[in-house]
Amino acid sequence: MTLQRADRRPPALDSAELDAVIAEIAEDAxxxxxxxxxxxxxxLELAREHLLGAVRIPAEAGGGGYSMREFFTLAIRLAEADPDVPHILRGHFGTVEEAWRARDTERGQLWLRRVLAGKIFGGAQAELSGQPGVYTYDTTLVADGENFRLNGRKFYSTGSSYADYLRISANNEEGRQVSVVVPADRPGILHAGDWDGIGQRETGSGTTVLDDVLVYPDEVGEFRRIAEPGKPRSPQAHLLLHAIGAGVLRALTAETADLLRRRTRSYSWGNTELAREDPQLLAVIGSLASTTFVVEAAVLTAADALDRAYRHVWEHGRADDALERAASLETSKVKVAVEKIALQAAAEAFDAGGASWTRASVQLDRHWRNLRTLFSHNPTVYKARVVGDVVVNDAPLPGVGFF
Structure with missing residues (x-):
C-alpha cells in the first residue's frame, strides 16, 4: 500500500542525513x-521536515521501515542530543502504531496520511482530578446539534503544545469514555505552559484547557485502556521513557569525560598531577560508562521482545497474548532494574569533579533531574511487585495501561 511519494522518506538510521539532524538538535539544545x-x-521543525515521526511505518508505505530495535536506537540518540524531544514525541509514536494496525480503516488511513505529511500528534489524557484508579474524566463531550462540544482541563499533556493534532479522552453524556482527535489550534484550546517539573522542562507537559471546543462526529473514536485477549498491550510508551534515560546517560558520560579531560586542577592529595590521569577519577567515569551500556542494552533487548509482539499483530491482525505478555514483562523488568543504577550513576558522576562541577553554569545536575522525572512515570515499586508475583505465582499482568 502506498501512502506517500517516494521522494520524501524518513532518513535511514545509519545515514548522514540523520547524523546531521541529530547534530543540529544537539547544537540547538x-x-x-x-x-x-x-x-x-x-x-520539532526538523522532525517534521525529515519525517522522524514516520520511521516505524513500513518502507513500502512511504515510511522508514524501522524495526523496534532501530526505533529505540533512534530514541536513545535523540535523547542524547535533547531528552525533551523524544519525550515530546512519545504520544505521537504510540499513535503511529495504532494507525498502522488500523490501516485498512478510514480513520487509520487518515492518521497515516497526516503522519507521512510530517504532522505530529500530541496527547491530552490525564487529569489532576478524578477517581483514583478509575478511567473516568471530568472532561466532557456533549452533543451540540449534529456535532459535539468538548470542555475540561487536562494535565501531563506532554507534547500537546507542539502538536498539530491532539488526542483527548473524555466522558460522553452517557458516562462512557471516548477519545477525540482534533487540530491542536482549533478555537477553544489553550496550552497554559504551566509545567514546573524539576526535569524534562520543555516537554509541554502542563495544562491543556478545553473551552467549548467544537468536535465533529468523525473526530470521535473508541476509548480503550484495559488490556483484552487478542489485543496489543502496547508497552512501547513506557520503554521509551527508559530509552530516553539511556540517552541522558550517554550525554552525561560524554560531558563528564570531557570535563575531566579539560580539568587543569587536581587535588593536592590526588594520585597524579593531571586529573585526567588519576586512576580513581577514571574509575568514576568507567563506572558511569558501564552503567550507560547496561541500561541501553536492557532497553534494546526489551525492544526485540516488543518487535516480536508488534510484528505478529501486523502480520496476523490479532495479538499473540504470550508475545504481548513477554514484551510487557520485559519492559517492566527494565524499569525495575535500571532506575536505581542510573540515578546512582548520575549522582556519583560529581565525584570525578568535586565542587566545581556543582556550579549552575556547568548544568551537570540537569541529567539527574531529567532521569528522576522520567522514572517517576508510574511507580517502580508496583512494577517490582507485579514482576515478583509473576515469577512466584505465575500471576496475570494487570490489565491497565501501565502494563
Whole structure:
C-alpha cells in the first residue's frame, strides 16, 4: 500500500542525513541552555521536515521501515542530543502504531496520511482530578446539534503544545469514555505552559484547557485502556521513557569525560598531577560508562521482545497474548532494574569533579533531574511487585495501561 511519494522518506538510521539532524538538535539544545532555556521549536521543525515521526511505518508505505530495535536506537540518540524531544514525541509514536494496525480503516488511513505529511500528534489524557484508579474524566463531550462540544482541563499533556493534532479522552453524556482527535489550534484550546517539573522542562507537559471546543462526529473514536485477549498491550510508551534515560546517560558520560579531560586542577592529595590521569577519577567515569551500556542494552533487548509482539499483530491482525505478555514483562523488568543504577550513576558522576562541577553554569545536575522525572512515570515499586508475583505465582499482568 502506498501512502506517500517516494521522494520524501524518513532518513535511514545509519545515514548522514540523520547524523546531521541529530547534530543540529544537539547544537540547538546547547544554545538554548547557554541562553537560559527555551522551547525546542527547531527540533520539532526538523522532525517534521525529515519525517522522524514516520520511521516505524513500513518502507513500502512511504515510511522508514524501522524495526523496534532501530526505533529505540533512534530514541536513545535523540535523547542524547535533547531528552525533551523524544519525550515530546512519545504520544505521537504510540499513535503511529495504532494507525498502522488500523490501516485498512478510514480513520487509520487518515492518521497515516497526516503522519507521512510530517504532522505530529500530541496527547491530552490525564487529569489532576478524578477517581483514583478509575478511567473516568471530568472532561466532557456533549452533543451540540449534529456535532459535539468538548470542555475540561487536562494535565501531563506532554507534547500537546507542539502538536498539530491532539488526542483527548473524555466522558460522553452517557458516562462512557471516548477519545477525540482534533487540530491542536482549533478555537477553544489553550496550552497554559504551566509545567514546573524539576526535569524534562520543555516537554509541554502542563495544562491543556478545553473551552467549548467544537468536535465533529468523525473526530470521535473508541476509548480503550484495559488490556483484552487478542489485543496489543502496547508497552512501547513506557520503554521509551527508559530509552530516553539511556540517552541522558550517554550525554552525561560524554560531558563528564570531557570535563575531566579539560580539568587543569587536581587535588593536592590526588594520585597524579593531571586529573585526567588519576586512576580513581577514571574509575568514576568507567563506572558511569558501564552503567550507560547496561541500561541501553536492557532497553534494546526489551525492544526485540516488543518487535516480536508488534510484528505478529501486523502480520496476523490479532495479538499473540504470550508475545504481548513477554514484551510487557520485559519492559517492566527494565524499569525495575535500571532506575536505581542510573540515578546512582548520575549522582556519583560529581565525584570525578568535586565542587566545581556543582556550579549552575556547568548544568551537570540537569541529567539527574531529567532521569528522576522520567522514572517517576508510574511507580517502580508496583512494577517490582507485579514482576515478583509473576515469577512466584505465575500471576496475570494487570490489565491497565501501565502494563
Amino acid at each position: 546547547r544554545r538554548r541552555r547557554a541562553e537560559g532555556g527555551g522551547r525546542p521549536e527547531r527540533a
